[in-house]
Amino acid sequence: MLVKGQIPTKEPKVLIGLVLPEDQQKRVTIKKSDSKIDHKILVQHDTLLLDGNPLSRIHFNQSTADSYFIIHPIQAGRGFHWEKHITIQVLGSIDISIKDGSLFVINQIPLEQYLMCVATSEMSGGCPPALLESQTIAARSWLLAADEQKHAHLGLDACNDDCCQRYQGMGNLTETAKKASQATRGEIIMHHHAICDTRYSKSCGGVSESNDYVWKESGKPYLRAVHDNPNPTLPDLQTNEKFQEWYSQDSDCFCSPQTVPEHKLHQYLGHVDKTGSYFRWNVTFNQNELIKLISNKTNNPFDSIQSIKPLKRGLSGRIIQLEIKGHLNGIESIILLDSEYEIRRVLHPHFMFSSAFFMKKSLDTHSNIDEISFYGSGWGHGAGLCQIGALGMALNNYSTKEILNHYFKSTELEKIYD
Numbered sequence: 525m526l527v528k529g530q531i532p533t534k535e536p537k538v539l540i541g542l543v544l545p546e547d548q549q550k551r552v553t554i555k556k557s558d559s560k561i562d563h564k565i566l567v568q569h570d571t572l573l574l575d576g577n578p579l580s581r582i583h584f585n586q587s588t589a590d591s592y593f594i595i596h597p598i599q600a601g602r603g604f605h606w607e608k609h610i611t612i613q614v615l616g617s618i619d620i621s622i623k624d625g626s627l628f629v630i631n632q633i634p635l636e637q638y639l640m641c642v643a644t645s646e647m648s649g650g651c652p653p654a655l656l657e658s659q660t661i662a663a664r665s666w667l668l669a670a671d672e673q674k675h676a677h678l679g680l681d682a683c684n685d686d687c688c689q690r691y692q693g694m695g696n697l698t699e700t701a702k703k704a705s706q707a708t709r710g711e712i713i714m715h716h717h718a719i720c721d722t723r724y725s726k727s728c729g730g731v732s733e734s735n736d737y738v739w740k741e742s743g744k745p746y747l748r749a750v751h752d753n754p755n756p757t758l759p760d761l762q763t764n765e766k767f768q769e770w771y772s773q774d775s776d777c778f779c780s781p782q783t784v785p786e787h788k789l790h791q792y793l794g795h796v797d798k799t800g801s802y803f804r805w806n807v808t809f810n811q812n813e814l815i816k817l818i819s820n821k822t823n824n825p826f827d828s829i830q831s832i833k834p835l836k837r838g839l840s841g842r843i844i845q846l847e848i849k850g851h852l853n854g855i856e857s858i859i860l861l862d863s864e865y866e867i868r869r870v871l872h873p874h875f876m877f878s879s880a881f882f883m884k885k886s887l888d889t890h891s892n893i894d895e896i897s898f899y900g901s902g903w904g905h906g907a908g909l910c911q912i913g914a915l916g917m918a919l920n921n922y923s924t925k926e927i928l929n930h931y932f933k934s935t936e937l938e939k940i941y942d
């Protein structure tokens with residue numbers, strides 16, 4: 525595993541989880557590209573079976589440098605609105621074991637081969653080179669900074685999904701994407717001689733978020749809120765009134781449809797992403813839908829929902845503390861949601877695009893919400909690089925360096941290995 529604070533001097537191999545114990549997956553099929561055999565791997569009564577034969581562990585190596593593995597099914601978008609099962613093609617080696625009664629599949633792969641696939645899983649291989657290069661450098665720095673290591677207990681550097689960074693194998697690779705990764709080989713973003721923990725998300729919505737508002741961690745000097753616009757002045761979005769006023773005004777951002785038209789987004793997004801409106805969006809629920817949603821997501825059987833009130837907003841307008849008031853078994857009750865993640869999880873059957881929203885509601889005769897509409901901006905946590913904004917910059921001929929310096933202030937680009 526990668527170690528936080530260590531700067532590699534040669535290309536490392538990384539450990540990526542393809543099937544996690546939490547997926548509770550019991551079967552997977554693996555085929556080598558140069559073989560006709562479909563290996564069927566099963567977990568049956570806590571025993572690992574390879575084509576019917578019990579084994580404690582299964583290991584596959586690439587047979588030649590050009591060969592790869594075809595693996596099915598692999599989860600993409602765990603828990604998000606775009607969740608699906610996909611087939612992936614990967615290089616490196618595959619290690620399969622049982623963990624907590626389910627399959628645990630790890631792909632060990634040289635970092636640069638992994639990154640090539642990340643760039644074209646996160647965004648399409650048809651994006652301009654400056655976007656793919658910026659995306660690759662950010663993905664490399666994030667992994668090598670090893671600051672989050674969300675799956676360290678499993679001995680993994682990252683999983684294959686949005687929870688860490690999207691890795692859907694070689695299926696979407698293009699020559700431009702290969703060139704973008706080769707052109708930036710070994711390049712990372714540094715701040716004060718340390719590798720930057722370069723977070724990114726799909727669309728900031730106009731202003732990116734400071735990391736300490738998104739996660740319960742200290743503020744990082746290079747993860748500050750940035751106005752995603754050539755004019756660097758940050759609008760004040762920390763009150764409901766100011767956020768609502770700004771919402772319909774700031775329309776010429778790098779991530780807005782004015783720069784990247786929404787009907788063209790499908791050319792540029794990852795192939796599992798649905799196209800739609802991400803810069804500005806809205807969703808409406810009635811009282812019954814709200815009761816069902818909030819009761820299910822919070823495990824509190826509400827009889828009615830009376831109010832939903834933002835208590836605190838970050839610099840991008842993302843709500844980071846929200847109060848829900850209603851009746852639980854006839855008694856007036858209040859619950860507090862205290863992160864942008866929790867707010868997005870609770871207020872949508874799948875996952876709300878972002879917590880940067882204001883609400884318009886009507887009340888019924890019992891002072892409950894009759895209907896409520898959420899008007900939001902952006903997609904994702906909003907900290908660090910805005911992927912659609914970086915695309916907008918690349919389409920307007922900004923260089924890789926300019927893009928990275930726009931989102932990650934006071935940082936340097938450095939090559940740490942050849």
Ligand SMILES: [Zn+2]
Nearest residue numbers: 674683687688
């Ligand atoms: Zn993960």
Ligand SMILES: [Zn+2]
Nearest residue numbers: 728779910913
């Ligand atoms: Zn943006």
